[in-house]
Amino acid sequence: MTRYYLWLAARSLRSSPWLSGLMVIAIALGIGAFMTCYAIFHAMAGNPIPHKSDALHAVRLDNWSADQPWEEPNVPPSQMTYRDARFLAEAGRARYQTAMFRIGVAVQPDNPDIKPLFSVGRLTYSDFFPMFEPPFLYGGPWTREQDAARSPVIVLSRELNEQVFGGEDSVGRKLRLDGEEYTVVGVLDTFDPLPRYYDVINASAFGDADEYYLPFTLNDHLQKRPMGNNSCWKNPPEDTYQGYLDSECVWVATWVQLDSRAEREAYQDFLDNYVREQKTLGRFERPLNNRLDDVMSWLEAQRVVADDAHIQLGLSFAFLVVCLLNTVGLMLAKFLRRSGEVGVRRALGASRAQVFCQYLAESGLLGVGGAVAGVGLAWLGLAVVRKVSPDMAVLTQLDAGLLLFALLVSVLAALLAGLYPAWRACRVAPATQLKTQ
Known part of the structure; x- marks a missing residue:
């Protein structure tokens, strides 16, 4: 059944490439900005020696x-x-x-x-x-x-x-x-x-x-x-x-x-x-x-992660939310435009849950596309940071863990964005739509 949902989702995306492209771009812009800031924040705030950070202590008198x-x-x-x-x-x-x-x-x-x-x-x-x-x-x-x-x-x-x-x-x-x-x-x-x-x-x-x-x-x-x-x-x-x-x-x-x-x-x-x-x-x-600070307490006390980094991360997350809200509007317009199709499927026996899952699968595919494009934008953003501030080169790397994180965030964000439009679509009354066909 999952393969069928994905096939329907891919077919739907191909049927309206411009609208699908706009949604992918909206997700990609949000993911690109967020991952650029998150990659820097992750390097600054990470635990440098996790297996013994609670055993090492800076001494202060x-x-x-x-x-x-x-x-x-x-x-x-x-x-x-x-x-x-x-x-x-x-x-x-x-x-x-x-x-x-x-x-x-x-x-x-x-x-x-x-x-x-x-x-x-x-x-x-x-x-x-x-x-x-x-x-x-x-x-x-x-x-x-x-x-x-x-x-x-x-x-x-x-x-x-x-x-x-x-x-x-x-x-x-x-x-x-x-x-x-x-x-x-x-x-x-x-x-x-x-x-x-x-x-x-x-x-x-x-x-x-x-x-x-x-x-x-x-x-x-x-x-x-x-x-x-x-x-x-x-x-x-x-x-x-x-x-x-x-x-x-x-x-x-x-x-x-x-x-x-x-x-x-x-x-x-x-x-x-x-x-x-x-x-x-x-x-x-x-x-x-007299104080004994373990590694993470020491880094916090010395303000290794600057306040600017927290602010930038918060702003990039807010931008991601704005991009997702735009994506919600675009998805809602697209899904409701296909009310007739939904009515026919419901009349033929498809349940609301099946229609809901189909549209969520479409949202997930949009998330994957947004992740791929967003990672490219994040890579470009980090390259610009390296060019402008060479001393930050060690903070501007996208490793495998961050790439996987970007994919998960993008797909999850797209699924969340698709919840309301999918719910509205599956609530379409079949009888009303069939009368207009």
């Missing part, structure tokens, strides 16, 4: 001025001081913990044919790798023992490895950064979570990935200043690098992995006790306000 909060009404800083971050990273009170900040250095390849280049990377602890799970192409991460020993080791991104070593397995080879020599222990495969949740403060959540990773403890002699956000509510105690490290300036991100509620509660108690201890030393003048 409120060391800000007693006179005012970091942010109203009572929000602690998004990063922490160097000494607090280092203490927590080396305290070993969680399964995994790390502190990190971005730096920029000059990469000096041994190959004279490759010019030195400026590269941005990250100082972090070895726990970064099992926490955030970047895939390795060659080798692996350094160890906690190498953290403690301040070993001059490095993990490269795939891109930097291709630039410097031609994409070969470079594990064990040497690389010079700012005159310092490091041994390559690992090379990452493509690692580009969207959004880049572990550091949305010092780098764009959708920008370029880090090109290398170095042990955080090497900063004892590197004495690097961060590339990124650095905020102070009072001046450092002395105008030296050590004074900067001892200051209340916040510029280091800190994360821990807590796999259960009990671990989270125990770590929260540990944080509170640490701050109470620091209060006796004259620090942390504000009331206790």
